[in-house]
Amino acid sequence: MDNIAIRVENLGKQYRIGLTPMRYRTMRESLVESMSLKSRSKRAAIKEEIGTIWALRDVSFEVYKGQVLGIIGRNGAGKSTLLKILSRITEPTEGYAEIHGKVGSLLEVGTGFHPELSGRENIFLNGAILGMRREEIERKFDAIVAFSEVEKFIDTPVKRFSSGMYLRLAFAVAAHLEPQILVVDEVLAVGDAEFQRKCLGKMNDVAKEGRTVIFVSHNMSAILRLTEETILLDQGRIVLRAPTPQAVDHYMASGFSQSGERTWDIDEIPTEAAPFRPIALRVSDHNQRRLDRVRSTDPICIEVEYALDAPIKGLRVGIYVQTTRGEFVLTSFDTDSTQQFERYSVRSEGHYISKCTLPPDFLNEGQYVLGINASSYRVKRYFQDENALVFTVDGAGAPGKQWPERRLGPVRPRLEWNIDVR
């Protein structure tokens, strides 16, 4: 009992959705309901079905003191809702949670930062918002400034900061929070690689200090590095709680069994994606057979099918290849070549398939995650799904296959070796 930091019991959160398109129906139905004189509970049940969604349901778990727990899941799986409930920003609809100790939540870095205020002023303001006491901020001030590496600009309004400086300062304040329990959302998903590395290092220190941490991320390598145990959420429910490597493997491989194809339904596409509309992502071998298992020694064809409902300037449609541990192997766009880039400076509306081929003898054996990105550089990211499809590369016939050991590294090229005898 004494060891428990967080206990969550049957937690559920219901949201109302789509009020506008549903209004007519709900109004009519509420009229019908009231006339048919159904029992109150029955009416409530009907009401519940229409226009509401359970963002989280029947979630129960415990976190021990000093444990670093990861939470993973697709967008909309309920991760953020869970964090919001645990950090008391929103109330649950049912169930309860008890938290033993002072909670610091970091759902975003730089909350309350004011662009007109200087770096120094924002440190105090943001510190107070995050729940630090004034003398605590004063004590840690120098450390915060040193960590942020913006000493020279500390008296400049943050609106003149570059986005990198802004993020560093914001994270620096957050990193010096010292609650017993820390709840962290995807704060590492921002900033450049160097910054992310630094944040991750700091998070690692926090974890080692024996504080309880709940850490949500899409970054599987961060999850693997920081946590030992992970909860996998899907559609608001806990699918699995397991040692992190196992949970990550399960997550990366689950729900993708669409045999080399991922399709998007209209309701899966966020409205911000318009006018870009993803239709499908496919993996096939050189014989155009759609497969989720391809040979390392064969070329791998990847195609992205999509529609544009309006012309887009500077659009590039591309793919990511990641390992199931979340390391990126490559990123490539259909307008990478100068000819294509010039030819498609504006892509008119219509239905498209962008195809590319990964050369033979390229990927090592193992599982890979294919993602897509449709964006206009520095203008807008229309659509991005880093975990769209999983495919397996079979190593049969690959170089070095005479030894059955697993080769390190995501690529397995057939290199030309010369052995000179001198």
Added chain:
Amino acid sequence: MTEPSITAQHDEEIIFIKPTKGWGSLNLRELWLYRELIYFLTWRDLKVRYKQTVLGAGWAILQPVLSMIVFSIFFGNLLNVPSEGVPYPIFAYAALLPWGVFAKALNDTGRSLVSNRAMLTKIYFPRMAIPLASVFSSLADFLIAFVVMLGLMLYYRIAPTSNIWTLPFFLLLAVITALGVGLWLSAMNVLYRDIGYMIPYITQLWFYLTPIVYSSREVPAQWQFFYALNPMVGVVEGFRWALLGTADAPDPMIAVSAIISVVIFISGMFYFRRMERTFADMV
């Protein structure tokens, strides 16, 4: 929302998170624990308000002074509105002082939640800290504008009456009224953004229902009772009485309007607390 409680054995805070139903407690203790946040939010409002302006805090003086000049020309000189025996400019300014606090506090608190949306959805803290900070920052403008009042009194050679010690009471009444109405409006503004558009009209209407450009003696006797229900009538009268020695000493009606503002204030706090739990989802 959630009530932190202290367990006796470990001196460790245990927070229970569960759905709450109906009216909650005010939990002022927690608000007190977050007093530093209120301080920093007030400080931010003040710091930011006149940033990148040439006049800076001079605006706190310029706004009431300009109003005073305009009112003196139109109501004092052209329309000859009676000013209870003191020069019209100082007559108007004595009223503009508390009115300024009231109008600014009402405006800022009414919008405060929506304009601090990012904080509401990302961080936990007692939500009431936001409208409170808005009220406190409007008091700073009052203090600056008060200096002009002293200058005007010197210029017109009007000595403050011995009742000047009652000023804080009238100021408090103005602030409580503004905060009470502001709490209602800010919580409603989260659900219905219409409120944000209504606030300027509410303020304007209230302005005419308060004896700022005219003297309350002009109000017909049969309406005086209803008129005095407006707490701001008592506040403005009180300011003129304490500073200029005009108007009559506050009669028992001030107690009635004080009770009204306390009722608005307390009901506003309860309503705010009740609506608070949906803020993060609705704002």
